[in-house]
Amino acid sequence: MVSKHLSACTSVLVGKKASIDGSTMIARNDDTFLPLTPQRFFVQPAVSNQKGTWQSNQNGFTAPLPKKGYRYQVTPNADVDKEGVYAESGFNEKNVAMSATESVYGNERTLAFDPLVENGLAEDSLQSMVLPYIDSAKDGVIYLGKLIKQYGSTEGNAVLFSDKDEVWYMEIVTGHHWVAQRIPDDAYAITANQVAIQQVDFNDPDNFMYSDGIQEFVENYHLNTDQTGFNFRHIFGTDNEKDRHYNTPRVWFGQRVLNPEIKQSPISSELPFICRTSKKISVEDIEYILSSHYNETVYDPFSRGNEDTKTLFRPISMNRTQNSHVLQIRNDVTNDSSAIMWLCFGVPAFSPYVPFFGNANDTDESYAKTPLHCDDQSAYWMYRKLSMLVESHYSEFIQDDIDFLTDSKEKLRRHVQDAIDEAKGLKGEELTNYLTQQNHEVVKMMRIATEHFNHQLIEKGLTLSKLTFNIDKNL
DSSP: OOOOOOOOOEEEEEOTTTBSSSOEEEEEEEEOSSSOOOBOOEEEOOBSSOOSEEEOTTTOOEEEOOSOBOOEEEOOBSOHHHHOOOOOEEEBTTSOEEEEEEEOOOOHHHHTTSOOOTTSBOHHHHHHHHGGGOSSHHHHHHHHHHHHHHHOBSSOEEEEEEOSSOEEEEEEOSSSOEEEEEOOTTOEEEEOSSOOOOBOOTTOTTTEEEOTTHHHHHHHTTOOOSSSSOBHHHHHSOOSHHIIIIIHHHHHHHHHHHOTTSOOOTTOSOOOSSBOOSSOBOHHHHHHHHTOSSTTSTTOTTSSSOHHHHTSSOOSSOTTEEEEEEEEEOSSSOGGGOEEEEEEOSOTTTSOOEEEESSOSOOOHHHHOOOSSOOSSOHHHHHHHHHHHHHHTHHHHHHHHHHHHHHHHHHHHHHHHHHHHHTTTOOHHHHHHHHHHHHHHHHHHHHHHHHHHHHHHHHHHTTSOSOOOOOOTTO
């Protein structure tokens, strides 16, 4: 029996003409099944004479490894022996960004004739099997498509790819069938655990790619539910009560943030995949969406509204979001300084996104080494502590936290620009070493600021105890 995928995520993709500064951006919340699945962040070095095979300790997937592989970033589980690798997100040294995966689910009609493959390629192996070996976003789709054709997929997965010019979203829904769509330069897309791609144009190879034989497969088994067209969501996806409470409301809220003038229903099954807005989208906009919980609506779990309404929909930011990231590739700077991962290891609703240059050869130990239980050294546990403290006294602490995050965003944006300005004229290994050092510096800066803020919250929290009693001082 094929194991069911247990994680659930929310993704945002932005074309370069839709962003405020010409960047391409792909972003995702990596949500696991449990509130605590500690993760690490480090750099895998390039390999030139690699031998052996990759083997998953989760479903037994096995495949030979290519001889050569690029340097790349990974954000895997800390407990690999139990939980599997799940490298999840990062850049390779060719400035290709990849985030994997957004879980998606095929319907019973399509899975009946192309079932999932028990020992096929799954999320725990996917990032490690692809990112070190690709040279562009489109190359990522082609490379992964070949792996799916050869090995099959053990679960429904959507994968995000980007380079400085293009952003691609690929949905693998059954054992061997998939479609990928290029996000137009002037557009954005938001997805949330439901097949998202709509009409497929098989005569437009610049914007669509797909598995061999998918049209014949759909025709032979009478799978197209529409009178005309080829709507991938309708043919392969689900449309059920869970979608309308777990999935579509998250897409609705993200589109509401970026297109507030458009009125839509949070339980609509026809929310658009490709969207355009007159607003220029920033990193901060994406961070807000990924850190949101239906803010300023009746569906916010922290609102004072009706209890049934507050818990009606699954929020975007959750306590089981282990890693939230925005992978930005700037087009206003030199290529070797353009890739930046904005990484949040706390609950995104309460924790900052820390920027790391992709052109780096190592990672600060506080990110690279994460213990399985709470400690006082690792970044993961420091930001989880912050998240717990704020939520424990939400009404008393939330404005302090908003002020801390706002101040952090200002300082972090300034740090990135100062580093890029100082790096002008540096090349090759000298530049890589400089940007690596800047990654260490930003970790140090944020550790000082976050630990100080945590201590402030603890002191304030000690004044909020219910074990108090006021009497006349003269008695």
